[in-house]
Amino acid sequence: xxxxxxxxxxERAELIDKAGKNRLTLSFYQYAKIGNPQxxxxxxxITWNGMDVLGRIxxxxxxxxxxxxxxxxxxxxxxxxxxxxxxxxxxxxxxxVEQDNKSFLKLKVKVRDKIVADGLNDDTFDxxxxxxxxxxxxxxxxxxxxxxxxxDMRNHYESEIGHFKNAITPDVDTxxxxxxxxxxxxxxxxxxxxxxxxxxxxxRCEKASAYFKHKGFKNVYQLEGGIIEYTRQVKDKxxxxxxxxxxxxxxxxxxxxxxxxxxxxxxxxxEPYDVHTNCANEACHLLFIQCPKCKEEMENCCSATCQExxxxxYEEQKALRKGQGNSNDIFKKGRADHLPYKKDLRNIFxxxxxxxx
Numbered sequence: 001x002x003x004x005x006x007x008x009x010x011e012r013a014e015l016i017d018k019a020g021k022n023r024l025t026l027s028f029y030q031y032a033k034i035g036n037p038q039x040x041x042x043x044x045x046i047t048w049n050g051m052d053v054l055g056r057i058x059x060x061x062x063x064x065x066x067x068x069x070x071x072x073x074x075x076x077x078x079x080x081x082x083x084x085x086x087x088x089x090x091x092x093x094x095x096x097v098e099q100d101n102k103s104f105l106k107l108k109v110k111v112r113d114k115i116v117a118d119g120l121n122d123d124t125f126d127x128x129x130x131x132x133x134x135x136x137x138x139x140x141x142x143x144x145x146x147x148x149x150x151x152d153m154r155n156h157y158e159s160e161i162g163h164f165k166n167a168i169t170p171d172v173d174t175x176x177x178x179x180x181x182x183x184x185x186x187x188x189x190x191x192x193x194x195x196x197x198x199x200x201x202x203x204r205c206e207k208a209s210a211y212f213k214h215k216g217f218k219n220v221y222q223l224e225g226g227i228i229e230y231t232r233q234v235k236d237k238x239x240x241x242x243x244x245x246x247x248x249x250x251x252x253x254x255x256x257x258x259x260x261x262x263x264x265x266x267x268x269x270x271e272p273y274d275v276h277t278n279c280a281n282e283a284c285h286l287l288f289i290q291c292p293k294c295k296e297e298m299e300n301c302c303s304a305t306c307q308e309x310x311x312x313x314y315e316e317q318k319a320l321r322k323g324q325g326n327s328n329d330i331f332k333k334g335r336a337d338h339l340p341y342k343k344d345l346r347n348i349f350x351x352x353x354x355x356x357x
């Protein structure tokens with residue numbers, strides 16, 4: 001019985017091309033008490049592998065977080081399987097704004113301590129006492145209220161390429177960092193302001209809203225379904241789109257275009273651009289923004305040093321990578337000192353001062 005992926009990304013890409021079928025990219029999450037995450041993990045892998053599902057799925061005692069793609073003609077079969085699982089019956093599926101048959105090239109179902117790395121001790125507060133979920137129309141109305149403080153719950157590299165108008169975008173590398181910053185900077189407004197939050201698909205706000213209510217915030221709201229669902233509702237209901245730029249996504253597409261606005265710039269030359277890439281030097285692999293001109297000149301590298309390395313013999317490059325635990329540096333997402341146009345630092349307090357909050 002196969003319980004793990006056995007094909008390389010290249011082999012899977014070739015199979016997708018050969019199949020000639022359109023695929024759907026979608027995501028969902030659900031908090032629930034799961035007694036045996038490993039058992040559920042194996043069940044999901046076996047079933048979904050048989051449906052040609054690909055993606056990244058986390059299972060924990062607290063629930064499931066899934067980002068995946070599947071053949072469009074097997075969607076009903078996939079949905080029926082979800083509905084056969086009690087806590088996933090009727091779950092909202094966030095279908096991607098932009099589709100790509102190769103958004104995922106492997107099926108990875110992993111057991112984790114948390115479905116989102118939030119660094120919180122859930123035993124210290126009631127995670128079910130969540131904020132008010134609002135749809136796109138109500139969200140648009142709320143964020144025009146002068147009593148509202150709109151906060152982006154994503155990391156800096158996500159909000160850099162796209163965010164809602166007038167949103168506060170904490171300059172953080174991780175979700176956990178933003179929680180204490182937001183609480184500290186809004187400590188004097190726990191009762192007189194509406195704290196409205198949003199993220200990619202809603203999962204981070206789900207936990208954050210309960211956390212902030214525990215910390216004494218009285219009026220806590222979250223955008224239901226996140227940016228993905230907001231975009232769908234805006235199109236379906238012909239609402240005003242208040243989102244600027246792209247929505248960063250955690251698959252091979254990198255981002256979804258929500259509006260034509262380009263609010264970021266190339267980290268190397270400063271020209272307007274908003275598409276991330278990874279440095280071609282595998283020992284670096286830094287994620288940063290690089291325009292086509294710089295990509296050509298720098299050969300998809302983030303620095304002259306990396307550019308020199310990619311021309312070394314393979315064995316020398318492999319030796320340079322040996323023993324390097326560089327994952328944390330990779331996910332600094334464009335903070336490297338050698339990038340002259342990396343995102344400017346700013347904090348919530350400075351933004352609030354400008355808004356006279």
